Amino acid sequence: MKRDVNSEIAFTHILSRKKQTLVASLGVTVGITAFVFLNSLILGFNRFFDDQIFRSMPHMRIYKDDEISKSLVSKKDSSTLPVVVNPKFLNKTKNLINPQLLVNEMNHQPDVVAAAQWVSVNLFYTSGKTQMNGIASGANIKEADAMFDITSTMVEGKAHNLESVTNGILIGVGIAEKLNLRLNDNLTVISSIGASKVMKVVGIFKTSNSISDKTKSYMNLSAAQQLLREGPSYVTDIYINVKDPDKVAQYKPFFEKLSGYKVEEWKEANETFVAASKTRSVMMRSISGAILLVAAFGIYNILNMTIMQKLNDIAILKATGFSGKDVIKIFVSEALIMGTFGTLIGLTLATLLVNLVSHVYVGGDIGFFPIRFEPSIMGLGAFVGILVTTAAGFIPARNAAKVDPVEIFRK
């Protein structure tokens, strides 16, 4: 094996200054630990809040948008007059035409994970004289469960009970408490257009959102259609979940074209949330970047000092035939060794830390602390760590390469 003399010199330098090396590496360790930890935190937070949103909202919603009549018809030629009318809504119904076909079509798209027909009904839950207003979602429970994982929120009964009980209803705990309802109790609901129906409570759910627990219920599609006094083909929305919810903006035009209806994606519906999560990311990234920068300065400093102390050695190396490039290689290798060492420890430490924090129970809706560990963050951490330290090493190394041996020998 032919050993590379430059890296051999770099190793010897490093081993003869263990303490300095350790201090410089520890700087990198702290930087990388913070970088990976904060990035895991961002990822965990964002995933957690995304999950919260997707509990009650699909990635995309297809619906019939309101159309408004033109208020001005301009004149066509000299023989006609312009017409001015009051603008009016033109649609008589929000019904989507042939929803079953649309859902089948959507399910055939490769990026679609789940599609569901949906009818929302504004209604009152009544029990004797007590009334509560709320919104019922009429849906095929299989499709709805696949989309929102209703089963995981059930505290009593089962979501799939709806399949066998046509007038069954799943209600939130808030409603159950206020109206003093238990499983298998009857509940009268009155829709906003005055249709009333006696439903049977087949399940009670508890989500992390107390408002939706006090207002929301699920029923069969047919029951919702009856409450709106509509036929079995009446469907107002189609909910769609795709593989990557971050790419909805790309899918949107395609689905609009495919369905011929308006498509609303979750980011449009939650602009505040998206902006908040962006702000959070920028904040954390700048903090971790600043810490890394400090670590880089540590490496820069120590290497600069080393080079000052080693002017003599550099002069000898140059006198014996080492070129400026060799000198750069030697000192960049030293930075690289310190950086790699520090990065490796940093990654290990970050793994332990993320693991530790992910086992902290916060309680409430959150449960365990929302931090996520991902190999891609580790990869990024390793890449950034090594890149930054090498760059920090390059500047002093270049100065070392410029050392003029004659000047040193003359002294």
Add this chain to the structure above:
Amino acid sequence: MRDTLVLQTNKIGKYFYDPVKFKVLDNISFDVKHGEFLTLVGKSGCGKSTLLYILSTMDTEYEGELIIDGESLTNKKTDRLAQVRNEKIGFVFQFHYLLPEFSCLKNVMIPALKLGKYSYKEIEHRAYQKLEILGIKDEALKPASKLSGGQQQRVAIARALVNDPKIIMGDEPTGNLDSKNTQIVFEIFKQLTQEHDQTIIAVTHDNDFAKASDRTIEMMDGKIINLNKQWD
């Protein structure tokens, strides 16, 4: 081989600019033959060390031309000059200048590892050989900083020899040594020129050392005043 030239200078001149413009070397032209033991003498400040640094290719700011082993090295790229130094020139300095973190053996090996002509094992073997010639094989594995001055100087000579250079240059190679070590170094130099056909160019203040060499060039105020000083 004896009569061919290994180094030529052609009208070399050099200025210092700090603090004022000042001509340190003026019209230096001389030839050096293979196997010659040449010494440069002259008073302090006459420019002999400056000349040596130009000959060594480390100083590139000069006028005129420098030819080593048939190759003109004036205005060559620094990488090429580094290569030439590595392959053809060995250095011995007044203050030994070893790398303190490395063992004596490593110090000797480094220029050869850089040259990369032989395998690691062979280089190690050659380094041991050179240390043996200089009588310090037993100290090979000690750190360079643990040796006495005379021993360090001999390690530095071994390092200068490891690539079998055409020319060995010394800047006061015995300036820091006692008379016994001076004698040892002198004998080694003599042997190298006679038995291995290597060329020595040494700057010295030591007249006895210069007298015993093959030829002495005397300088004064940046000029050569005697190309072959005759000692009386």
